[in-house]
Amino acid sequence: xxxxxxxxxxxxxxxxxxxxxxxxxxxxxxxxxxxxxxxxxxxxxxxxxxxxxxxxxxxxxxxxxxxxxxxxxxxxxxxxxxxxxxxxxxxxxxxxxxxxxxxxxxxxxxxxxxxxxxxxxxxxxxxxxxxxxxxxxxxxxxxxxxxxxxxxxxxxxxxxxxxxxxxxxxxxxxxxxxxxxxxxxxxxxxxxxxxxxxxxxxxxxxxxxxxxxxxxxxxxxxxxxxxxxxxxxxxxxxxxxxxxxxxxxxxxxxxxxxxxxxxxxxxxxxxxxxxxxxxxxxxxxxxxxxxxxxxxxxxxxxxxxxxxxxxxxxxxxxxxxxxxxxxxxxxxxxxxxxxxxxxxxxxxxxxxxxxxxxxxxxxxxxxxxxxxxxxxxxxxxxxxxxxxxxxxxxxxxxxxxxxxxxxxxxxxxxxxxxxxxxxxxxxxxxxxxxxxxxxxxxxxxxxxxxxxxxxxxxxxxxxxxxxxxxxxxxxxxxxxxxxxxxxxxxxxxxxxxxxxxxxxxxxxxxxxxxxxxxxxxxxxxxxxxxxxxxxxxxxxxxxxxxxxxxxxxxxxxxxxxxxxxxxxxxxxxxxxxxxxxxxxxxxxxxxxxxxxxxxxxxxxxxxxxxxxxxxxxxxxxxxxxxxxxxxxxxxxxxxxxxxxxxxxxxxxxxxx
Numbered sequence: 001x002x003x004x005x006x007x008x009x010x011x012x013x014x015x016x017x018x019x020x021x022x023x024x025x026x027x028x029x030x031x032x033x034x035x036x037x038x039x040x041x042x043x044x045x046x047x048x049x050x051x052x053x054x055x056x057x058x059x060x061x062x063x064x065x066x067x068x069x070x071x072x073x074x075x076x077x078x079x080x081x082x083x084x085x086x087x088x089x090x091x092x093x094x095x096x097x098x099x100x101x102x103x104x105x106x107x108x109x110x111x112x113x114x115x116x117x118x119x120x121x122x123x124x125x126x127x128x129x130x131x132x133x134x135x136x137x138x139x140x141x142x143x144x145x146x147x148x149x150x151x152x153x154x155x156x157x158x159x160x161x162x163x164x165x166x167x168x169x170x171x172x173x174x175x176x177x178x179x180x181x182x183x184x185x186x187x188x189x190x191x192x193x194x195x196x197x198x199x200x201x202x203x204x205x206x207x208x209x210x211x212x213x214x215x216x217x218x219x220x221x222x223x224x225x226x227x228x229x230x231x232x233x234x235x236x237x238x239x240x241x242x243x244x245x246x247x248x249x250x251x252x253x254x255x256x257x258x259x260x261x262x263x264x265x266x267x268x269x270x271x272x273x274x275x276x277x278x279x280x281x282x283x284x285x286x287x288x289x290x291x292x293x294x295x296x297x298x299x300x301x302x303x304x305x306x307x308x309x310x311x312x313x314x315x316x317x318x319x320x321x322x323x324x325x326x327x328x329x330x331x332x333x334x335x336x337x338x339x340x341x342x343x344x345x346x347x348x349x350x351x352x353x354x355x356x357x358x359x360x361x362x363x364x365x366x367x368x369x370x371x372x373x374x375x376x377x378x379x380x381x382x383x384x385x386x387x388x389x390x391x392x393x394x395x396x397x398x399x400x401x402x403x404x405x406x407x408x409x410x411x412x413x414x415x416x417x418x419x420x421x422x423x424x425x426x427x428x429x430x431x432x433x434x435x436x437x438x439x440x441x442x443x444x445x446x447x448x449x450x451x452x453x454x455x456x457x458x459x460x461x462x463x464x465x466x467x468x469x470x471x472x473x474x475x476x477x478x479x480x481x482x483x484x485x486x487x488x489x490x491x492x493x494x495x496x497x498x499x500x501x502x503x504x505x506x507x508x509x510x511x512x513x514x515x516x517x518x519x520x521x522x523x524x525x526x527x528x529x530x531x532x533x534x535x536x537x538x539x540x541x542x543x544x545x546x547x548x549x550x551x552x553x554x555x556x557x558x559x560x561x562x563x564x565x566x567x568x569x570x571x572x573x574x575x576x577x578x579x580x581x582x583x584x585x586x587x588x589x590x591x592x593x594x595x596x597x598x599x600x601x602x603x604x605x606x607x608x609x610x611x612x613x614x615x616x617x618x619x620x621x622x623x624x625x626x627x628x629x630x631x632x633x634x635x636x637x638x639x640x641x642x643x644x645x646x647x648x649x650x651x652x653x654x655x656x
Contacts, residue, residue: 062103064341064350065095065103070141072129072137075137076137076417077415078420079399083352083398086429087511089145093586097619105148108153113192113294136418146607147588148609152320154316156598157596158326160296163311164297165383172380173374174378176249179248192291194290196212199212200229219275246291249285249315249367251285253377254366254377261366262277263277271396280363288312291309296316298310317360318361343388350391354396369388397439398443400443402444403447403652427458434513434517436449439512465531472550477547479630480627481626484544490549493552497560520560573586575636589609590607
């Protein structure tokens with residue numbers, strides 16, 4: 001939703017050196033360019049002065065935030081949103097504030113065998129199950145404040161059409177090859193067992209617990225039949241392998257193109273890039289159809305009519321980024337608005353997920369894009385969508401565990417998003433993920449640490465600064481005072497907050513959010529020190545000096561509120577209003593009930609929002625206005641009692 005995308009502008013990005021005499025194609029441009037990272041970002045220039053804090057001042061880039069699609073076979077837990085939800089939203093909010101045109105899309109993933117299995121357990125149809133959990137997930141992500149331009153689903157007719165167009169073109173270009181394979185079925189039900197529902201011992205590294213599609217220990221792809229001692233994760237039985245014809249994506253035809261592209265991704269997190277490059281050491285065709293009756297029909301004569309053959313859920317799920325962009329454009333009133341984010345080589349795209357999905361985003365999805373564009377070893381021509389750009393970066397997080405254990409809904413070791421937000425402020429949880437989340441290594445969530453960070457950092461640090469500043473202004477002047485002559489200590493603290501725009505912005509833009517929030521909170525500490533050093537409560541006999549100090553600290557709080565708003569959008573609005581601000585400061589998402597664009601009988605909820613409206617916060621200091629009334633403040637953050645730790649541990653024990 002929102003106005004149509006604007007045309008792309010901006011400087012030509014830095015290119016990787018081509019071989020002598022051979023120009024590099026646009027899709028091989030290096031990620032470390034002057035717009036979003038690399039040796040130096042324009043955000044660094046913000047430190048030079050209070051009026052130059054807008055990232056990439058004078059430029060605007062189209063940025064696609066492609067966020068992993070939560071699976072609709074149940075409610076999501078906090079480990080899920082720690083990997084894809086909060087990091088993508090912080091990045092997207094910041095980039096919008098910095099002047100870029102951001103399109104943040106995702107939805108619920110609703111096909112595949114796990115949906116069938118859960119539907120059977122609950123005694124409902126797959127569509128009924130997907131409808132139920134689609135709504136649960138939409139409500140949870142909305143409450144968390146994730147600012148999707150469109151959060152949709154994979155059972156829309158629009159998604160079906162986009163996926164089938166992708167398949168037909170990849171097939172026409174010669175990259176879908178038909179092969180006879182040995183597929184796994186359940187002896188007790190006769191139903192297909194998906195690769196990821198089969199476990200066994202990896203034949204390469206000996207890891208016990210390798211899945212049927214790949215080994216998470218060594219990263220190699222294997223067929224389920226290659227596993228030693230394979231068994232079903234559903235009921236433990238040994239699967240039966242039978243012959244079946246399927247279409248395979250010819251991954252070996254993309255090895256050179258994928259390798260050339262990956263070697264230009266020099267700004268990726270090292271673990272993600274290394275894992276992705278290692279995948280190229282053992283590349284084989286990968287099945288993109290399945291023996292299943294729940295999914296998208298294979299759009300070819302003789303296959304489309306076969307109700308027991310459907311496209312592989314992972315073939316269609318990653319295409320959701322494109323189909324959601326197209327649905328957003330169609331709903332915006334400009335059906336071609338999506339093209340600025342997908343066809344323009346100057347646009348940027350960032351894919352957010354957990355580490356277990358790297359393969360699908362750094363190999364499978366790029367191969368599908370290359371196949372659609374005809375950029376593999378067999379050549380070919382693009383379809384109606386034109387040349388589709390490869391990802392700028394795959395931003396993969398590690399895993400969030402809980403109290404020393406891995407999350408497991410089946411074992412009751414779980415904290416659902418809904419339960420977390422029912423008992424605690426959304427910004428408290430967002431702050432925890434940003435400051436202590438699994439950015440580059442697995443992290444153990446503990447209730448004791450959650451309580452400590454909320455009380456010691458949010459309440460006693462940022463919340464205390466906001467409340468005591470607003471209280472001092474209210475008690476002494478009732479409004480933001482007019483400053484007198486500033487002293488060096490005043491100028492120094494304002495220089496500190498100005499500089500923080502550049503430092504924090506650079507860190508967010510390069511996906512170092514833990515360091516970004518640490519830098520922001522360090523600045524909070526320096527402003528708190530300024531208040532302690534100037535002692536405004538002792539300046540009642542010097543009203544001119546008192547006015548100057550309180551104006552200065554109010555300006556510093558305003559700067560910090562802007563800097564922290566991507567992390568803490570709910571409280572940012574509260575702080576804005578506490579100092580007399582009006583209108584929307586940090587836009588929040590909303591839930592709209594919509595009708596399927598291509599099927600009037602189908603209705604569903606989407607997350608969307610007005611994030612391009614005038615008057616929203618921008619990534620720069622904004623001068624506070626003397627005379628603006630400031631009322632008596634109320635605490636922004638809730639202090640957590642010591643008892644909550646044991647209460648939450650009891651809940652975990654009861655659920656296990």
